[in-house]
Amino acid sequence: MLLFAQLLNGLQYGVLLFLLAAGLTLVFGIMSFVNLAHGSLYMMGAYIAASVANATGSFLLGLLAALLGCLAIGVLLERVAVARLYDKNHLNHVLATFGMIMFFNELASMLWGKQPLFVSVPPMLDGVINLFGLPYPLYRFAVIVVGLAVAVGCYWMIHRTRLGMLIRAGANNAAMVGALGINIRFLNALLFAVGAALAGLAGAVAGPILSVQAGMGEPVLIATFVVIVIGGIGSVKGAFYSALIVGVVDTMGRAFLPMLLREMVSRQLADAAGPALASLLIYLLMAAVLALRPQGLFVARR
Amino acid sequence: MKRSAVVKSMVSALGALAGLAVLAFPQQAMADIKIGLSGPFSGPMAADGQEYIDGFGLALEQLGNQLGGQKVQVLQGDDQMKPDVGSQVMRKLIELDKVDAIVGLGYSNIIMANLRRLKESGVVSIAVAGGPSPMAGAECGANVFSIAYPNDGSGEAIGKLVQDKGYKNVYLMAPNYQAGKDMLAGFKRWYKGGVAAEVYTQINQTDYSAEITQLQLSKMDAVFMFYPGSMGVNFTKQLKQAGVIGKVPVYSTFTVDGTNLPALREAAVGVISGNTWNPALENPENQKFVKAFESRYKRVPSTYAANAYDAAFLLDTAVRKLKGDTSNKVAFAAAVKAAGAEFKSVRGPFRFNTNNMPIQNYYAFEIVKEGDQIKGKLVATPLVDHKDAYVAACPLK
Numbered sequence: 001m002l003l004f005a006q007l008l009n010g011l012q013y014g015v016l017l018f019l020l021a022a023g024l025t026l027v028f029g030i031m032s033f034v035n036l037a038h039g040s041l042y043m044m045g046a047y048i049a050a051s052v053a054n055a056t057g058s059f060l061l062g063l064l065a066a067l068l069g070c071l072a073i074g075v076l077l078e079r080v081a082v083a084r085l086y087d088k089n090h091l092n093h094v095l096a097t098f099g100m101i102m103f104f105n106e107l108a109s110m111l112w113g114k115q116p117l118f119v120s121v122p123p124m125l126d127g128v129i130n131l132f133g134l135p136y137p138l139y140r141f142a143v144i145v146v147g148l149a150v151a152v153g154c155y156w157m158i159h160r161t162r163l164g165m166l167i168r169a170g171a172n173n174a175a176m177v178g179a180l181g182i183n184i185r186f187l188n189a190l191l192f193a194v195g196a197a198l199a200g201l202a203g204a205v206a207g208p209i210l211s212v213q214a215g216m217g218e219p220v221l222i223a224t225f226v227v228i229v230i231g232g233i234g235s236v237k238g239a240f241y242s243a244l245i246v247g248v249v250d251t252m253g254r255a256f257l258p259m260l261l262r263e264m265v266s267r268q269l270a271d272a273a274g275p276a277l278a279s280l281l282i283y284l285l286m287a288a289v290l291a292l293r294p295q296g297l298f299v300a301r302r
Numbered sequence: 303m304k305r306s307a308v309v310k311s312m313v314s315a316l317g318a319l320a321g322l323a324v325l326a327f328p329q330q331a332m333a334d335i336k337i338g339l340s341g342p343f344s345g346p347m348a349a350d351g352q353e354y355i356d357g358f359g360l361a362l363e364q365l366g367n368q369l370g371g372q373k374v375q376v377l378q379g380d381d382q383m384k385p386d387v388g389s390q391v392m393r394k395l396i397e398l399d400k401v402d403a404i405v406g407l408g409y410s411n412i413i414m415a416n417l418r419r420l421k422e423s424g425v426v427s428i429a430v431a432g433g434p435s436p437m438a439g440a441e442c443g444a445n446v447f448s449i450a451y452p453n454d455g456s457g458e459a460i461g462k463l464v465q466d467k468g469y470k471n472v473y474l475m476a477p478n479y480q481a482g483k484d485m486l487a488g489f490k491r492w493y494k495g496g497v498a499a500e501v502y503t504q505i506n507q508t509d510y511s512a513e514i515t516q517l518q519l520s521k522m523d524a525v526f527m528f529y530p531g532s533m534g535v536n537f538t539k540q541l542k543q544a545g546v547i548g549k550v551p552v553y554s555t556f557t558v559d560g561t562n563l564p565a566l567r568e569a570a571v572g573v574i575s576g577n578t579w580n581p582a583l584e585n586p587e588n589q590k591f592v593k594a595f596e597s598r599y600k601r602v603p604s605t606y607a608a609n610a611y612d613a614a615f616l617l618d619t620a621v622r623k624l625k626g627d628t629s630n631k632v633a634f635a636a637a638v639k640a641a642g643a644e645f646k647s648v649r650g651p652f653r654f655n656t657n658n659m660p661i662q663n664y665y666a667f668e669i670v671k672e673g674d675q676i677k678g679k680l681v682a683t684p685l686v687d688h689k690d691a692y693v694a695a696c697p698l699k
Contacts, residue, residue, distance in 0.1 A: 002519055009511035114349040115601070116535050116565035121543060128545040134518055137543035140511065209543070210508050211535030211565060215346050219508055255512040258501070271502050275478045279504040 005134050006255045007248065012140045014247025015147020019202035020220065021227040021239040022154055023195020029234015030170045031188050033082065034090050036097040038199055038224065039217025040104035045070045045200025046207045046216065047112055050119040053207075059122035063204050070200025074193035082192060083185070101218065108214040116213040143205055150198065151240050158236055167191065171234045223250075226282050230289045232296025241298055246282050253278035334372035335621065335628060338395035340388070341406040341431070343380040346506075347531055349561045350606050351380070354406050354430055356599050357607030361614030364594065369614070370621025372628075377401060381408045388412035389419070396423045402628045403428065403638075405613045410434040410453060410481055420446050424631040426638055428616070430609040433659055435484060439695035442657040445635040447642075449616060450609050452659055452690035453481055454488025456555035456576035457528065459664030461492030462684040463576070464524060464553060471496045473522035475513065477533060478502035485528040485555060491691065498522035508536050514544045522550065530556040535565050542569040558669055560604025567676050570669045578660075579608045579649045580667045580678040588648040602677075612647050619645040651687060657696035661689050 024038045045066040053062030077100070085096055120126075121139045128135035158164035166187055169177045178184040203217075210216060227246050231238030258274030265273075289297060339358055343351040355378070367374055377399050381388035388408055395401045396419070403426040407413050410432045417436070420427045421443035429437075433448035433455075464472060474489065474497060476482030482502060490497070498520045501513055517525065525546065529537040534557035541547050547569070555577070558570045581592045581602055591611055595603040603611075619641035621628060628634045642654035647662075655661050664685040667678035 002515070005515045006512055009515060012511065013509055109348065114352055116349070116532055116562055118565045118567055120568070126543075128543075134515070135545040137540075137545070139543055209536070209540060211532040211539075211562070213346070213349075213532055213535075213565075216508075216532075219506060251512045254503075255516055271500060272478065275502050275504045275507075279507070 001132055001134065002255075005131060005136060006251055008131075008136065008140070008144070009255075010248030010251035011244065012144050012147075012247070013251055014244035015144055015151070016202055016206060017220075017223055017227050017247055018147055018240050018243035019150060019198050019205070020224040021231065021243050022150075022236050023198045024224055025228040025231065025234055025236060025239045026167065026171075026191050027195050028228060030167065030174060030191060031086060032090075033086060033192075034093040034097065035082075035195075036094060036221065037077070037100035037104065038195070039221030040101050041070050041073060041196045041199035041217070042203040042206075042220060043108060043212075043214070043217035044073055044104060045203030046119075046210075046212045047108055047117065047203075048200070049204030050117045050207050050212050051112070053119065054117075059208075062207075063201070066200045066204035067197050070203075071193050071197040073200075074196025075189060077196070078189045078192040083189070086188070104217075105214040112214075114214070116211040117207075119207040119212055121208040139208060143209075146201075146205055150201070154236050154240075163190075223282065226286045228296075229286055230297055232299035235296070235298050238296055238298030242296075246285070249285055250278075250282050253281035257281070334374075334626065335369055335403075336375050336377060336399060336401040337369075337617070338377050338379055338399060338401040338404040339406050340379040340381055340391050340395065340404060340412075341408045342383040343378065345382045345384075347383050347409070350431065350531065350604070351408075353561060353604050353606035354610045356595070357430075357603060357610030358405060358614050360591075360595055360598055360607075361611045361618075363598075365614065365618055369618045370624070370626055372621055372626045379406075381412050383409060383412065385411050385415035389415055392416045392419055396420075396425055401425065402634070403617060405610065405617070406430055407432075413437060417441055417443070417446065424635070426617075426620075426631070426634050428613045428638070430613055431606050432481075433690075434480075435692050438657050438659045438690050439692035440697075442659075442696035442698050444639075444658070444698055445631065447638060447654065447658040448660065449613050450605075450660070451578050451662070451664075452692065454484045454491075455664060455685075455688065455690060456578070457485040457488030458492050458688070458691075459666065459684040460526060460553045460555060460574075460576040461489035463574075463666050463682055464489075464526065465493045465495065466684070467524075467551075469495055469524040469551070471498045471522050472524045472526055473498040473517055473520055474500045474526050475517070475537075476502060476528040477505045477507070477530075479505050481530075482528055486526075488691075489526055506533065510537050510540050511544075514540055514546065518544060518546065524551045524553060526553045527557055528555050532562070534558060535562045538566055538573065539569050547572050560602050560607070563602065563669070563676060568671065571671050571676065572669065574666055574668045574681065575678065576664060576666055576684070577605055578662055578664055579605050580665065580680070582667060582678045582680050583648070583650060583665070584680075585648070585650050587646045588650075591648045608648050612645070612649070612652075615645045615647075616641050655689055655693050656698050657690075657693045658698065659690050659693070661687055664688055 027033050027035050048069040049062035049066035052065040053059045125139045125142045127138050227243045231242030257278045261270035261274050341351040341354040379391035381391050405428045407429040427446045429448040433452040438452045474486050552573050554575050558573050620637040623637045639654050653661050666682040668681045670679045
């Protein structure tokens with residue numbers, strides 16, 4: 001029972017991570033571009049959704065606005081800055097996108113102020129479901145559904161459409177795809193924008209659960225990088241499975257590790273070490289994967 | 303050759319920087335008193351830092367930009383909530399700007415990094431957002447004040463309230479860092495009943511679903527939480543969505559305050575908070591402050607703004623006592639200490655204890671919805687004229 005509830009919590013965190021990881025892994029895997037500013041797009045998505053939802057009273061409109069807004073920001077960002085950086089090395093990418101993080105954080109506090117923004121759960125999803133005696137927030141179920149729907153959509157796009165075929169081909173050998181007459185620049189721009197839109201969607205969905213404020217993108221970005229490293233860079237399927245693994249491992253660790261420690265060591269030590277150790281778990285997992293399968297668990301086949 | 307070129311460009315760079323500094327801080331003509339205002343003015347806690355600026359600024363406006371009849375110049379220092387940056391800021395304010403007093407001092411991590419420097423400088427220093435226990439106890443200084451509270455003060459108040467209400471099994475939650483542990487320790491100093499669980503979470507954690515599920519399955523009869531800043535928004539929202547708030551009594555300190563109540567709104571209704579101040583306090587000074595703040599800045603002030611506002615009136619009274627002569631640092635510090643009992647605080651009764659920490663009331667406010675407004679309502683005053691637990695360790699008289 002408790003295990004089931006915690007599994008759900010892990011699943012919900014996992015699908016949220018997946019929305020972020022899907023875009024990041026494609027951009028990283030196919031364009032070999034390190035985008036630290038992915039978290040900023042997530043933040044912009046949350047802000048846009050919050051503003052539009054508060055102005056119109058419709059959460060769905062906010063969601064749509066975040067999706068389209070971040071798509072537009074993605075296109076703009078790719079054209080103005082990112083496209084100039086593809087042929088530079090990774091350190092330059094890191095430097096440039098780190099600068100973008102600061103830019104977006106400052107932009108957000110200029111446009112929306114330093115106070116966190118108010119976002120309410122849509123009335124339809126406000127409330128709890130009784131899960132064998134344990135009240136579980138309805139909204140979190142909705143997040144799981146949205147995440148899984150996006151995962152199915154990604155699968156369909158990548159494996160059943162011409163665009164997906166190009167993406168898969170690009171992941172294997174971008175130069176060859178270009179040589180065959182495909183406009184690889186356009187493909188890159190499209191991918192970047194889609195990744196941005198997914199990040200925006202993740203931010204919009206997270207809005208009612210989290211504090212919408214400048215800098216909200218950075219903590220989640222770190223977990224997202226862990227996801228794509230474990231999943232194998234460039235693999236959306238890998239990102240999906242590893243997002244779920246990371247979500248569940250992190251949640252289970254936080255739920256049960258302090259309890260477990262309390263059985264073994266003194267209460268005081270367990271209280272201090274438990275949360276620290278639990279938050280380390282996903283990094284330990286990443287280290288283990290890197291040691292045993294450096295290419296990631298579900299690597300895009302080359 | 304090459305070396306001299308490097309030196310040359312260094313010098314010109316320095317020159318340019320100095321020029322910038324002059325541009326950024328135009329020296330006001332003949333200011334009689336210089337006040338350094340330090341705090342987290344950028345970064346994730348910038349919303350709190352803004353409260354210091356606006357609270358202190360509003361008081362100065364009301365005082366005609368004077369303290370005790372003397373013209374005031376305010377120099378800001380942004381500590382970014384980083385102890386190393388905070389140390390640079392304090393050094394600059396003390397040694398370079400030679401300020402007469404420093405107001406703000408940021409969070410406890412900044413205060414602790416600078417406590418020795420502040421004491422040695424002798425410059426009147428007034429914390430508006432904290433009072434770590436060493437500062438209240440053995441490490442206290444004649445020139446170092448907290449106009450806020452000892453860090454565990456509100457925890458003690460809620461502990462007393464929960465004890466008085468007769469709860470038997472309370473679930474405690476806080477972030478895993480010193481202030482979190484201090485707050486729960488303060489709570490347990492007064493609460494003698496059973497503890498269902500004492501859970502510490504990673505600092506700046508955003509998702510609490512795992513911990514909340516554990517909480518729901520425990521047999522507690524009340525919850526006590528301490529989650530300052532944006533952690534408070536995250537935790538409170540998620541607690542509400544899980545249906546805990548409204549079903550079980552939820553007590554808190556610094557989790558729901560003026561800076562994040564607008565982001566929480568209905569989610570916070572029913573939460574009871576321990577604090578030394580709230581817009582709901584009905585004394586004339588407070589009504590005047592809240593009204594002026596709301597019309598000036600278009601938002602509800604928080605405790606930090608109220609404390610910074612108090613700091614300005616405290617200094618005003620102290621400078622007036624000295625007839626404007628703040629050149630003797632020892633006399634200035636003594637005047638500030640005496641002024642604590644004389645100026646009219648927006649909190650009601652206020653005075654400094656021997657360790658320069660406040661003796662004041664600790665209130666409990668319940669967040670209620672009245673019409674369209676979400677606001678605090680005074681429900682109890684658990685501790686009256688309360689002194690902190692560390693004063694005996696302080697050698698000051």
